[in-house]
Amino acid sequence: MGMAHDWSRYWRSPDRPIEAMHAHFERHVYHRHSHEAYSFGVTETGAQSFTCRGSAHTSAAGMVMTFNPDDPHDGHAANTLGFTYRIIHIAPDLVADALQDATGRRTGLPLFVAPVASDPALATTLRALHVALLDPSATALRRDELLTAAIARIVHRASTKPLPAPTRPTRSTTVAQHARQLLHDRMTDDLSIDDLARSTGTSRYVVYRAFQAEYGLPPSDYHRQLRLRRARTLIAAGTPIIEAASATGFADQSHLTRWFTRYFGLTPGAYRQAAVAKP
Structure with a gap:
């Protein structure tokens, strides 16, 4: 068998919270992660397997993937042939703007129930949007x-339900939220599970289980993801990669690069180029 040929091309809007990637992966394995944005993908060739919301899924050619903000998932090729896909990350505010009614009133954000859908028409719509985003000649x-049009069709055709109404938090939820706040407050510190336990007044086992149940990630993965998101923001703003690594608690640039690639599917250098590229 020949050498695997993974590639990815990334685009980032210079003035709006929307990003897009076109990629082919045979060997790359995504570490379990989530995005701050809605993520809408279409598989072009092959098949991608992933876990999301406690279940295993496969997106084959022509199928659509829909991830809610902060929906933890991983991903890898279903076989040695790999898969090619396009994915678009759209900030919740842009989704809300696109869904407002004729009076300008926002109709609320959708929650996608199924992370994979077989919908050729929706796949065509997403692909058209993706191609336009990466096309330098396309107008704003x-x-x-x-x-x-893509957001309206996604919401109309995909299985959705309204976001759940707030409920009184359980003890487990409160513990997880307090631990999460500590991770945000001390993003670059080398925290231990005992630090989280002390901050929440519980045992290390209780805080770990509560956090995993609430956010779908272990505290260590969540903490690393916070640092990676911050590093990505710094890089997009023009901070040199080595400085972004230091500012976000990574040992050096190579350490940041390894984890950045596992989470986002491209190197910090490639992301920097996408961030400064003109649409």
Whole structure:
């Protein structure tokens, strides 16, 4: 068997919270992670297997993937042939704007129940938007039209339900939330599970189980993801990669690069180029 050929091309809007990637992966394995944005993908060739919301899923050619913000998932090729896919990350505010009614009132954010859907028409719509985002000759007006149409179709055709109404938090939820706040407050510190336990007044076992149940990630993965997201923001703003690594608690640039690639599917250098590229 020949050498695997993984590649990825990334695009980031210079002025709006929307990003897109076109990639082919045979060997790359995504570490379990989530995005701050909605993520809508379409598999073009092959098949990608992943776990999300406690279940295993496979997205084959022509199928659509829908991830809610902060939906933990992983991903890898289903076989040695790999898979090619396009994915678009859209901030919740943009989704809300696209769904507002004729009076300008926001209709609320959707929650996607199924992370995979077989819908050729929706796949075609997503692909058209993705192609326009990466096309230097596409106008801003054309991109906005396709974005609005794609979001409307996704919400209309995909299985959705309203976001759940807030409920009184359980003890487990409160413990997880307090631990999460400590991770945010001390993002670059080398925290231990005992630090989380002390901050919540519980045992290390209680805080670990509560956090995993609430956020779908172990505290260590969540903490690393916070640092990676911050590093990505710094890199997009023009901070040199070695400085971004130091500012976010990574040992050096190579340490940041290893984890950045496992979470996002491209190197910090490639992301930097996408961040400064003109649309």
